[in-house]
Every structure is written in structure tokens, then in C-alpha cells.
Amino acid sequence: MRVGILGSGLMGGKLGTIFAQAGHEVVFSYSRSEQKLKKLAREVKQGSAQYGTPREATQDADAVLLAVHWSRIDDVLKQTGDLSGKVIVTCSLPMNDNDTDLVVAHTSSGAEELAKMIPKARVVAAFTTVPSEVLFGVYEANRETSRPSLMYCGDDESGKRVAAELIRDVGFDPVDAGPLRIARYVEPFALLVAELAYGRTGGPELAYRFERFRA
Numbered sequence: 001m002r003v004g005i006l007g008s009g010l011m012g013g014k015l016g017t018i019f020a021q022a023g024h025e026v027v028f029s030y031s032r033s034e035q036k037l038k039k040l041a042r043e044v045k046q047g048s049a050q051y052g053t054p055r056e057a058t059q060d061a062d063a064v065l066l067a068v069h070w071s072r073i074d075d076v077l078k079q080t081g082d083l084s085g086k087v088i089v090t091c092s093l094p095m096n097d098n099d100t101d102l103v104v105a106h107t108s109s110g111a112e113e114l115a116k117m118i119p120k121a122r123v124v125a126a127f128t129t130v131p132s133e134v135l136f137g138v139y140e141a142n143r144e145t146s147r148p149s150l151m152y153c154g155d156d157e158s159g160k161r162v163a164a165e166l167i168r169d170v171g172f173d174p175v176d177a178g179p180l181r182i183a184r185y186v187e188p189f190a191l192l193v194a195e196l197a198y199g200r201t202g203g204p205e206l207a208y209r210f211e212r213f214r215a
């Protein structure tokens with residue numbers, strides 16, 4: 001599929017590169033440096049990657065990855081044009097300016113607030129619960145079994161199927177956590193993962209796995 005990347009930093013740059021290597025057509029966008037976008041597109045070894053404006057990245061996209069800081073959401077959405085019907089996979093967490101706390105929680109979530117901003121789009125929350133540092137490792141491990149889990153949630157089933165395909169392509173086992181409102185629980189979990197990844201010993205190359213044990 002064609003995947004537009006809005007925000008080509010740690011998450012967007014790495015996920016876009018992996019999506020391209022997995023066979024998708026990727027368009028990187030929304031960096032302050034055109035050189036950086038150009039380099040990202042050029043360095044994709046296998047697969048197809050281009051760069052462009054947010055409008056170009058989203059125009060014919062089958063899926064759009066939103067990977068910008070919460071404070072940049074309004075700005076990037078102003079530059080995309082109409083997102084009606086588009087699958088928007090958001091990994092953006094509703095963090096304050098110095099990334100210490102969620103600014104939306106308990107009674108709503110970043111994903112739900114985003115969906116209110118673009119009510120005709122099909123918003124799926126995914127990739128919030130893993131650090132960028134683990135993404136290439138998971139992709140390269142390419143496990144058949146015992147894959148790390150990755151939670152996602154959303155209200156549109158077809159949008160969720162698209163997100164699950166992308167999650168699988170990166171090397172995770174997609175875990176459907178339910179409707180978008182479950183992002184209220186997922187987003188604080190993402191901060192827990194960040195605490196384990198960056199605040200404890202062992203390094204940030206951290207993923208998690210849910211297992212069921214039936215007697």
C-alpha cells in the first residue's frame with residue numbers, strides 16, 4: 001500500500017523505512033529539513049520511498065502514519081488537505097512541551113482528541129507503546145513465533161485491519177485492544193514502557209509480549 005508519513009523523526013523515519021523495506025510505497029514528510037527527508041528516502045535500500053509535502057504524502061495514501069509531537073498536530077493537519085476516509089495510524093502521545101506528562105488522560109486520550117479534530121478520518125492508535133530504538137531490532141528478528149505484542153485500538157474495523165497489517169509487517173503480533181476509547185489505558189502504558197526503556201538499566205531496545213496461559 002501507499003503510506004504517507006507525517007513527521008519523519010525517530011518514529012516516522014524508522015517506521016517509514018521499515019514499511020518501505022516491507023514492500024510499501026512510502027512518502028516521508030513534515031521535517032524542518034528537506035535534506036533529512038531526501039536522505040531518508042534515498043537511504044531506503046529495498047522498496048520505494050519518496051519525500052514530499054504533507055499534502056503530497058497524504059493525497060493518495062492508503063494509510064497515513066502521524067508521528068509528530070502533540071504540540072505540532074494542529075500545524076501538520078493544516079498542511080495535509082482533506083483526510084476524509086483516510087486511515088490515520090497515530091503514534092503521537094499527548095505529551096506536554098517537555099515530554100514529562102500526558103496533557104490528556106483518564107476521561108479522554110490523545111487518540112480520541114485527534115479523532116475529534118478529523119472526524120471523517122479513520123483513526124487507529126498504534127506504535128505508541130514501543131520505543132523507536134527497538135523497531136529495527138524487531139523488524140530484523142522477523143520472528144515466526146513469539147513475536148513481541150503491539151497494542152492498537154480504533155473504532156473503524158477496516159482501518160484497524162490496515163493498521164494490523166502494518167504492525168505485522170514491522171514484526172510485531174498485533175493485539176486488538178478494542179475501540180479508540182481504550183487509548184485512555186494504552187497511552188499511560190506507553191509512559192510505563194518509556195520509563196522502563198529510558199529510566200531503568202538495560203537500554204531502550206525494549207518490547208513486550210502478552211501471553212495467555214490456559215490450564
Ligand SMILES: NC(=O)c1ccc[n+]([C@@H]2O[C@H](COP(=O)([O-])OP(=O)(O)OC[C@H]3O[C@@H](n4cnc5c(N)ncnc54)[C@H](OP(=O)(O)O)[C@@H]3O)[C@@H](O)[C@H]2O)c1
Pocket residue numbers: 007008009010011012030031032033036066067068069070072091092093094095127128129130131132133190
Ligand atoms: N520516540 C519514541 O520512542 C516514541 C515512542 C512512542 C511514541 N512516540 C510519539 O511519537 C511522536 C513522534 O515522536 P518522535 O520521537 O518521532 O519525535 P521526533 O523525533 O521529534 O520527530 C518529530 C518530527 O516532526 C517534525 N517537525 C516538523 N516541524 C516541527 C517543528 N516545528 N517542531 C518540532 N518538530 C517538527 C520533526 O522535524 P525534524 O526532522 O526537523 O526534527 C520530526 O521529523 C510523538 O508524539 C511521541 O510522543 C515516540
